[in-house]
Amino acid sequence: MKKRCLCSEIIYTFTSLAKGLYITFINFWRKKITMMYPEERWELPEGYRGMPVLPADPKTGREKCLACGSCARICPEHVITIKHEVGEDKKRRVVEFNIDMSRCMFCGLCTEACPTKGLVMSKNFELASFSREGMIYGIDDLRRLGGVFPEEPAKEEASAEGGKA
């Protein structure tokens, strides 16, 4: 550092101290970046990978799952277990669809493997539970959290965007 005379040293000291105070003063009035979380929420982007769910098809009112087991096979963590039964109309129907969310890593491979695109990633990320058993979501939970697929035109748009990406 350049050697200064005493006077300029004193002036330099006080101006630099004042500069620091000025910066914090400006900061005091700045908009706060804290989000009051449970009351305020993020706007999650399209394609956000939250918990996988089984939304109902608006035409049939049932989930689109064929119980083929692709999702269970492709899952790197073996999180999904499926049981099915064959109904009187000779169609396979899923009866048990368990996802152990404590091990899920939200890779989304299950939704990509799904031939009917009936399994989708929701935007639900609040999965805390008091027990390990509470982290296992059964088919009823997946139906309830999934809700209903959006109506046809909206769905086509979404899939077209997905295709481009």
Next chain:
Amino acid sequence: MNIELLLILGKMLLVAVVILGFILFAVLYMIWGLRRVMGYIQARIGPNRVGPQGLLQTVADALKLLQKEDVIPDGADRWLFTIAPFIVFVPAYLVYVVMPFGKGLIAKDLNIGIVYVSAITSICVIGIIVGGWASNNKWSLLGAFRAAAQLVAYEVPMVLAIIIPVIFAGTLSMQGIVQAQGGGWFTNWFVFRGWGIPAVAFIMYFTAGLAEVNHTPFDIMEAESELVAGFNVEYSGMKFALFFLEEFAASFTVSAIAVTLFFGGWNSPIPCLGGNWTGLAGQAASLFWFLSKSVVGVLVMMWIRSTWPRVRVDQLMNLGWKVMIPAGLFLLLAAGTVVTMGWVKL
């Protein structure tokens, strides 16, 4: 005879309880205010959940500290370890005896008030050293050593700065110093008079005061990044709360003494806003002005705390011995000359 004695004792007790209540209340909301102000400066919000705007946050924290186990470490000197927080807190409490809260609102207007203040506040350091030594912990001992060096170094410039308004006022009594600045506009306050000599003295007092209450940028005795927490590493529960209480009570004291000595104490800045009121209204106005000026001082300290970095030990000592003390002596000489030659209208 006995009834008179009882009355006096009752009055003493009442005053003591009122002052203690004031300290507790002030410290509770200073801690809350510090956390909010620092939060705002760091672009976050700070505690705002417990009670409206988080006003009850510190109450909740104090209740939590009450429930904590009171740990005395193995190998600590139990007797000294227990007594240290009280040695620290009691002087910080006793200073409020001569605090001029308003017109006639002073527990005891000692004729050597300001000497009493500087004498009593320096007892705190004994408690800090005792606590640091008794903890049997190298960090707390280092913190106590630093505290001793720092407080001894800054005691002298602080007293030198205090003498300047005493010379201008011609009295050591707190109310006398306040009255010497009263009776008119804020231009009567010492900072705006005497060719700026008291203004420089104010800067010196404030700097030394920050060092005395180990406030940032002079908090080397509890430097978190080097000494964990300095002299109070081993303290927990209510003993830690007492140290904390002392720190904030002393911060308020520094601000209040600065207001008394340099910023007109309880005098209102404008005569029509309570300066020439009489009776109860005048007392209330003087209390209001004293408290609001002190709060501004405390806010400035919080502002400084969240802005400036901590100084190094050698820088601190250099500033104390090589800058502050010579400057203080020079200032004392200047003030004495100006007053004896009659160049300043008193």
